Amino acid sequence: MGSPHTVPVGAQPLTAASPATPASQEHLYELLAQDLTSLVARGTLRPGDRMPSVRALSDQRGVSVSTVLQAYLLLESRGVVETRPQSGHYVRATRAQLAPEPRPPRGSSQAARPTVSDLVARVYGAGRDPSMVLLGAGYMSPSLLPTERLNRGLAAVARAAGGAGIAYDPPPGLPALRRQIARRAADWGVGITADDVVTTFGTMEALHLCLRAVAQSGDTILVESPAYYGVLQLIESLGMRALEIPANPGTGIDLDLLDAALRQHRVKACLLVTNFSNPLGALLPDAAKEELVRMLARRDVPLIEDDIYGDLHFEGARPRPARAFDPSGNVMLCTSFSKTLAPGYRVGYVIPGRYREVVERLKFAQTVGTATLPQMAIADFLENGGYERHLRRLRRNIADQVARVSEAICAEFPPGTRISRPRGGFFLWVEMPPGKSSLELFARALERKISVAPGPIFSAKGRFGTCVRISCGFPWSDTIARAIRTLGRIAHEL
Amino acid sequence: MGSPHTVPVGAQPLTAASPATPASQEHLYELLAQDLTSLVARGTLRPGDRMPSVRALSDQRGVSVSTVLQAYLLLESRGVVETRPQSGHYVRATRAQLAPEPRPPRGSSQAARPTVSDLVARVYGAGRDPSMVLLGAGYMSPSLLPTERLNRGLAAVARAAGGAGIAYDPPPGLPALRRQIARRAADWGVGITADDVVTTFGTMEALHLCLRAVAQSGDTILVESPAYYGVLQLIESLGMRALEIPANPGTGIDLDLLDAALRQHRVKACLLVTNFSNPLGALLPDAAKEELVRMLARRDVPLIEDDIYGDLHFEGARPRPARAFDPSGNVMLCTSFSKTLAPGYRVGYVIPGRYREVVERLKFAQTVGTATLPQMAIADFLENGGYERHLRRLRRNIADQVARVSEAICAEFPPGTRISRPRGGFFLWVEMPPGKSSLELFARALERKISVAPGPIFSAKGRFGTCVRISCGFPWSDTIARAIRTLGRIAHEL
Numbered sequence: 001m002g003s004p005h006t007v008p009v010g011a012q013p014l015t016a017a018s019p020a021t022p023a024s025q026e027h028l029y030e031l032l033a034q035d036l037t038s039l040v041a042r043g044t045l046r047p048g049d050r051m052p053s054v055r056a057l058s059d060q061r062g063v064s065v066s067t068v069l070q071a072y073l074l075l076e077s078r079g080v081v082e083t084r085p086q087s088g089h090y091v092r093a094t095r096a097q098l099a100p101e102p103r104p105p106r107g108s109s110q111a112a113r114p115t116v117s118d119l120v121a122r123v124y125g126a127g128r129d130p131s132m133v134l135l136g137a138g139y140m141s142p143s144l145l146p147t148e149r150l151n152r153g154l155a156a157v158a159r160a161a162g163g164a165g166i167a168y169d170p171p172p173g174l175p176a177l178r179r180q181i182a183r184r185a186a187d188w189g190v191g192i193t194a195d196d197v198v199t200t201f202g203t204m205e206a207l208h209l210c211l212r213a214v215a216q217s218g219d220t221i222l223v224e225s226p227a228y229y230g231v232l233q234l235i236e237s238l239g240m241r242a243l244e245i246p247a248n249p250g251t252g253i254d255l256d257l258l259d260a261a262l263r264q265h266r267v268k269a270c271l272l273v274t275n276f277s278n279p280l281g282a283l284l285p286d287a288a289k290e291e292l293v294r295m296l297a298r299r300d301v302p303l304i305e306d307d308i309y310g311d312l313h314f315e316g317a318r319p320r321p322a323r324a325f326d327p328s329g330n331v332m333l334c335t336s337f338s339k340t341l342a343p344g345y346r347v348g349y350v351i352p353g354r355y356r357e358v359v360e361r362l363k364f365a366q367t368v369g370t371a372t373l374p375q376m377a378i379a380d381f382l383e384n385g386g387y388e389r390h391l392r393r394l395r396r397n398i399a400d401q402v403a404r405v406s407e408a409i410c411a412e413f414p415p416g417t418r419i420s421r422p423r424g425g426f427f428l429w430v431e432m433p434p435g436k437s438s439l440e441l442f443a444r445a446l447e448r449k450i451s452v453a454p455g456p457i458f459s460a461k462g463r464f465g466t467c468v469r470i471s472c473g474f475p476w477s478d479t480i481a482r483a484i485r486t487l488g489r490i491a492h493e494l
Numbered sequence: 495m496g497s498p499h500t501v502p503v504g505a506q507p508l509t510a511a512s513p514a515t516p517a518s519q520e521h522l523y524e525l526l527a528q529d530l531t532s533l534v535a536r537g538t539l540r541p542g543d544r545m546p547s548v549r550a551l552s553d554q555r556g557v558s559v560s561t562v563l564q565a566y567l568l569l570e571s572r573g574v575v576e577t578r579p580q581s582g583h584y585v586r587a588t589r590a591q592l593a594p595e596p597r598p599p600r601g602s603s604q605a606a607r608p609t610v611s612d613l614v615a616r617v618y619g620a621g622r623d624p625s626m627v628l629l630g631a632g633y634m635s636p637s638l639l640p641t642e643r644l645n646r647g648l649a650a651v652a653r654a655a656g657g658a659g660i661a662y663d664p665p666p667g668l669p670a671l672r673r674q675i676a677r678r679a680a681d682w683g684v685g686i687t688a689d690d691v692v693t694t695f696g697t698m699e700a701l702h703l704c705l706r707a708v709a710q711s712g713d714t715i716l717v718e719s720p721a722y723y724g725v726l727q728l729i730e731s732l733g734m735r736a737l738e739i740p741a742n743p744g745t746g747i748d749l750d751l752l753d754a755a756l757r758q759h760r761v762k763a764c765l766l767v768t769n770f771s772n773p774l775g776a777l778l779p780d781a782a783k784e785e786l787v788r789m790l791a792r793r794d795v796p797l798i799e800d801d802i803y804g805d806l807h808f809e810g811a812r813p814r815p816a817r818a819f820d821p822s823g824n825v826m827l828c829t830s831f832s833k834t835l836a837p838g839y840r841v842g843y844v845i846p847g848r849y850r851e852v853v854e855r856l857k858f859a860q861t862v863g864t865a866t867l868p869q870m871a872i873a874d875f876l877e878n879g880g881y882e883r884h885l886r887r888l889r890r891n892i893a894d895q896v897a898r899v900s901e902a903i904c905a906e907f908p909p910g911t912r913i914s915r916p917r918g919g920f921f922l923w924v925e926m927p928p929g930k931s932s933l934e935l936f937a938r939a940l941e942r943k944i945s946v947a948p949g950p951i952f953s954a955k956g957r958f959g960t961c962v963r964i965s966c967g968f969p970w971s972d973t974i975a976r977a978i979r980t981l982g983r984i985a986h987e988l
Contacts, residue, residue, distance in 0.1 A: 117855050124664060124858070142657030151659045154867060155649035163636030165645045166836035170618060201695055201840075201861045208860055216733055217711040233859040239710055342660035344866035346695075361615060365727040366702055367695045371865050372838035373648060 029070035136451035154377035173199025177379035189324035206334035206350035219268035226458035252282035276309035279469035281422025329354030412488025523564035573897030596925035630945035648871035667693025671873035683818035700828035700844035713762035720952035746776035770803035773963035775916025823847030906982025
C-alpha cells in the first residue's frame with residue numbers, strides 16, 4: 001500500500017486540488033477532461049449516458065463555462081463523448097473507452113477523484129432484487145436475530161406506552177435505554193453513567209454527529225484503508241477529505257504511519273473501527289488501542305470510534321473499545337444494535353465524551369430526537385430479553401458461517417487469492433491475484449444474480465481493484481455454496 | 495334534527511350534523527358565518543351584543559333555519575359568539591379579533607450566521623420539567639392525537655411483520671407509505687407517484703437533506719423572518735448563512751423584498767414555511783406561491799418548502815403547497831406526521847423534485863434508512879385509520895384553542911400588545927409594547943413554571959426582542975388560563 005495522502009473525497013474545485021499547478025485555463029480543461037474520461041473508464045458514466053450539463057459541471061467544479069466547453073470539445077475529438085443537437089453531451093458507445101485505465105501513480109492528488117457514491121448506489125441497487133444472493137450485504141439475516149421476540153416486545157411497549165409512545169423524546173434520549181447502555185459499557189471497561197449517552201438513529205447518525213461536532217467542510221479526517229464505504233460517503237457528503245492510512249487484516253491501522261500522518265497533515269479527527277473492522281475484520285490489540293488514544297490525545301485530535309462489531313467476537317471476552325483507555329473524554333464511542341438485534345429499528349448511540357453538549361444540540365437540530373417506541377423496545381430487550389444468551393448463539397453461528405464461506409472461497413477461487421482471517425464480525429476480505437478486476441467480478445456476478453462488494457468502494461482513491469468483500473451474514477446453504485462456486489468460476493475467467 | 499346547541503364543540507364534524515346537506519348548503523352557512531364575523535370585526539356588532547335571532551336571520555337572509563343554526567355553531571366554535579341558555583347568541587368579548595397584528599421587521603438583513611442554539615437549549619431544557627405549563631412547546635398534546643389507535647396499530651404491524659419488521663428499509667423508504675403519501679398529495683394539487691417520495695426521520699431530516707443537497711458551508715440561505723428556530727439552528731450547524739426577509743402575519747414573506755434580495759445576494763436556496771408559518775401563522779396566498787415559484791425558478795434558486803402545518807387549516811380547503819405550482823422540479827417539499835399524528839414516531843418525507851437522486855444518497859449516508867415499523871404503522875393509519883376524520887376534529891380543536899388563548903392574551907396583556915390572527919396551525923405571535931423584553935418575560939415566567947418561546951430565538955440576528963410565541967397545542971384549561979394571567983401580570987410589570 002502506498003503512503004498516506006490526503007485526497008478529496010468529493011468533487012472539489014479543480015483549482016484547489018493542485019495548488020502547485022499554475023491555474024492556466026488549458027491545464028484546467030485538460031484535467032477536467034481526464035477526470036471525466038476516468039468516470040467513463042470506470043463505468044460510472046456508461047455508453048449512452050447523458051453527461052452533466054455545462055452549467056452543472058461549471059457550478060460543481062468551480063470552473064468557468066468556457067473551461068467546461070473546452071473540455072467537452074477535447075472529449076469529443078478523442079471520441080469519448082458525442083454531441084447531440086439541442087440535447088447535450090453523451091458518452092459514446094465504444095468498448096475501448098470502457099477498458100480500465102492504467103493505475104494512476106501512487107499518491108497523485110492532482111485531480112478530483114470520482115466519488116464512491118455512484119458505485120455504492122449500484123451495489124445497493126442490486127440488494128433490492130429479491131432473487132439476488134446477497135454476498136455483498138452489510139447486514140445479518142433476520143433468521144439469526146430474535147425477530148419475533150423483538151417485534152412482540154415492540155408490540156407490548158406500544159400497547160402500554162400511551163401518550164409517551166407518540167411523544168417526542170428529545171436528546172439525549174430515553175433514560176431507560178441509556179441506563180441499559182451504561183450498564184453494558186461497564187462490562188467493556190467503559191465506566192460511564194446514563195448521562196454520558198446520547199441515543200441516535202443507528203451508528204451512522206452517531207458518526208455523522210461526531211464528525212460535524214469536531215470538523216467542517218474542507219477538514220481532513222484520518223481513516224483506515226480499506227474503510228467502510230458508508231463512512232467514506234459520509235465524509236464525502238460533508239465536503240471533508242479522507243486521509244487513508246493503511247491497515248492490515250490482523251491488527252488494523254498501522255500506528256507508525258498514523259503517527260507520521262499526524263505530524264505531516266493537519267488532521268481534524270480520526271475515525272476508526274477498532275474491533276473487527278469493515279471490510280478487513282481487523283482487531284486492534286489493547287496495547288495498540290492504548291497507544292492510539294495517547295497519540296491522538298497528545299495532538300488534541302479526537303477519535304471517533306466506531307464499535308458496531310464489538311459484540312461479534314468469535315472467542316474469549318468481548319474486546320474493549322479504545323474508549324476504555326481514554327481518561328480524557330477525547331474518544332467519541334459510536335455503536336448501535338443494528339448488527340446484533342434489529343437494523344430496521346434504527347437505534348444506536350454515541351458516548352461523546354467531552355463533546356456531549358455539542359453532539360446533543362446537533363442531534364436536536366438534525367432529527368429532533370430518536371424514535372420513542374423502538375428505543376423502548378430495545379431497552380426492554382436489553383433488560384429482559386436475554387441479550388447475552390442471544391449474542392452467544394449469534395457469535396457461534398457467524399463464526400461457523402465465516403469458516404464455511406472462507407473454506408469455499410479457498411477451494412473455488414484462483415490460486416494466489418488471499419483471504420482475511422477475522423476473529424469477529426461477518427466479513428471476509430478477498431484479494432484476487434494481480435490483474436483480476438473486482439469491478440468486473442461485481443458486474444459479471446450481478447448478471448448471475450449474485451451481489452458482492454467490490455474493493456474500490458472501500459477507498460476514496462479507488463484502490464483495492466483486485467479485492468472484494470464477501471459477507472457471511474446469512475446461514476450457510478446450497479444457494480450460497482453455488483454462488484461462491486460461480487464467483488470462483490468468474491474469477492478464473494477474468 | 496337535534497338542536498346543534500346540545501352538540502359539544504369538537505364532538506362531531508359540522509357536516510355530520512346533516513349528512514344529506516348538499517355542498518352549496520355548507521357554503522351558505524360558511525358565508526353567513528363569515529359575514530357575521532366581519533360585522534363583529536368592524537364593530538357593527540360589539541362584545542356583549544345579542545345576535546339576531548335564528549328566525550329573524552333566516553327571514554332576513556332568505557336561508558333555512560338549519561343554515562343559520564350551523565353558522566352559529568361555527569361561530570361558537572371559533573369563539574366569536576357564545577350561547578346563553580334560554581336567551582340566544584351573544585357576541586363574545588373577542589378582543590383578539592380586534593387587536594392589531596404584530597408588524598413585520600423593517601428591511602431585509604445582511605446574511606448572518608445564526609447563533610440561536612444557546613437560547614434554544616434553555617427553552618428546551620425548560621420543557622423537560624413535568625410541572626411546567628408548556629406554552630413554549632412546538633407540539634400538540636397527545637390527548638388531541640389518535641394515540642391509542644396509533645400505538646395499537648404499531649403493535650399490530652409489529653406482530654405481523656416478521657423479518658421485514660426488523661430489516662433495514664433503505665431509501666427511498668417503505669413503498670406502502672410512499673403510495674399513501676402520493677395519494678394524499680394529489681388532493682393538494684401535487685401530481686406525483688410513490689417514486690417521487692423519499693421518507694425521512696421527520697421534517698427536520700427532510701430539510702437537512704435538502705439543504706445539504708443544494709448548498710454548502712458558507713452559502714447563503716434565504717429564510718422568512720421571523721423563522722422557526724430549528725431551521726436557524728440547522729443552518730447554523732451546517733455553517734451556512736441565513737438571509738432574513740421580513741414576513742407579515744397575514745400573507746407571509748414579502749415578495750418584493752425577496753426579489754430584491756435575490757438580485758443583491760448570491761442566494762443558494764430559499765427555505766420557507768408556506769402554510770401557517772412558525773411562529774407567525776402566515777399563509778402565503780396561492781398567487782404569491784405561484785409568483786414565488788416563478789421568481790426562484792428564473793434564478794435557478796431551489797425552494798425548500800416546509801409544509802408541516804398545511805393540514806391544520808381552520809377553514810375551507812387544505813391550502814396548496816408551492817410545489818403544486820411548480821412544473822420544473824425546483825421545489826423540494828418537506829413535511830411529516832409529527833404535528834398531526836405522532837411526533838415520537840419520527841416519520842416524515844420529502845418530495846425532492848429534480849434533486850431526488852442526491853437526496854436519496856444523502857439519506858443513505860446520514861441514517862441508512864427510516865425506521866421500518868413506524869413507517870408501516872403510519873402507512874396503515876393513512877390507509878385505514880380515518881386520518882381525514884381525525885384531522886377535521888383536530889382542526890376544530892386547535893381553532894378553538896387558538897381563539898381562547900388569543901382572547902385571554904388580549905384580556906391580560908398590557909394595552910398596545912399586538913397579536914397574530916392565524917388561520918391555521920397552533921401558534922400565536924404576540925408583540926408587546928415597545929420596551930417590554932420577551933427574554934425577561936421568558937426568565938420570569940420560568941420561575942413561575944411557565945415556558946414560552948421568546949422572540950429572539952426566531953431570528954439569527956436577535957430581532958423580535960418584544961415578541962413571544964405562545965403555543966395553543968394543549969386543550970384549554972384553568973391551568974392555561976392562570977398561566978396566561980401570570981404572563982400578563984409579568985408583561986405589565988416589565
